[in-house]
Amino acid sequence: MSTLEIKDLHVSIETENGAKEILKGVSLTVNSGETHAIMGPNGSGKSTLAASIAGHPRYEVTSGSITLDGEDVLEMGPDERAQAGLFLAMQYPVEIPGVTMTNFLRTAKTAIDGEAPSLRHWTKDVKTAMEQLRIDPAFAARNVNEGFSGGEKKRVEILQLELFKPKIAILDETDSGLDVDALRVVSEGVNRAQDTNGMGTLLITHYTRILRYIKPDFVHVFVDGHVADSGGPELADKLEEEGYVAYEKAAASA
Template identity: 85%
Template structure:
């Protein structure tokens, strides 16, 4: 079992108005085999947490720590974090012109594992994963995300998740922009990856609809850069009925995520 531990994390960004604190003391522990849902209104700091774990240079950690099995994640480069077993499914996947899906996936898998996968078995694995995610086989020869729809980009994120087999997956609003059918397909992919690799999942979302398909054991409500409340799946059910108004009443001005 592996453990991703976040302790009293404070994170700031540089804005035109000066330095702005986004995360204001977040403490959270995720173990492999667990699914944690991070919920909250716009601007509460959810995506900032995801980007900070992944190592986005825009975000400055002013205090606190992130460790993976006791190793200092904040001391690692982005590629070292990936090799250590961290994976971020981005809220807005970027296009990579000139790099085909086939080359990208095999190159990334080689970098993460330290050795190249055998061509025959790898090709079979990629084809099977694409079929399960209902990604047309022709996409393998297209440039990464270039000309893809929003839903297609999200499916490709989960394709990477299934192929790279990380210890921990941070899914940053993977459900945004998906219709019901695409949401089911993407959720099934996450569940397969979770079951196959005993993966820990940190699922960031505004809405409870994805939680009908990906069942969390733990739910954490983010408001104004802090965890305002945490509990089990029943907390998500309550949020479905009540929304976030009762948290926002005393939260003051929302931060930018």
């Protein structure tokens, strides 16, 4: 049983006009086996939360805490956070010229686990995961994300998720840019990882369509750097019908 606990988190970024606070006191707890969906309008702080958990240097945590199983995540470097069991599926996966998928995946797995996986079992695991995610086997010899479509990049993110077996996964708009078929395949991969490893999932999305495939236990509404509301899956249905206008008006008048 693992727990990611975020308490009263305040995060700023440096702009041309000085420091700007993005997160203004976010508290959230994600346990093993739970799926938490974070929804909200653009600029509400959703991706900032994901980047802050992962340790992106652009984002400065000015107060509050993030712990994983009681350990201070903010004292860890990004690589140490991955080794501790955190995983971020990026909104915009980057290309890595000169590094093949095969080398990247095995090197990353070795770095996370502290030892190289058995080559025989590893090769089988990679092949199986690629087949399930409908990734062309030829991609294993290609450079990471180089020349991949948006949907192919998102499938590769979930390939990493399945192979690295994190305790807590943060999925930052993994559904963006996916057609219906790709959305289903990616969602099935997330569900497999959760069923197999019991991981907790923090799912950031604008739309409810992915929630038809990845069923949330909790839904949180982000507005202006705050958690404006929390509830069960029915809250997502309400947002689909009514949008965020009422929350934005309440934040503006606060």
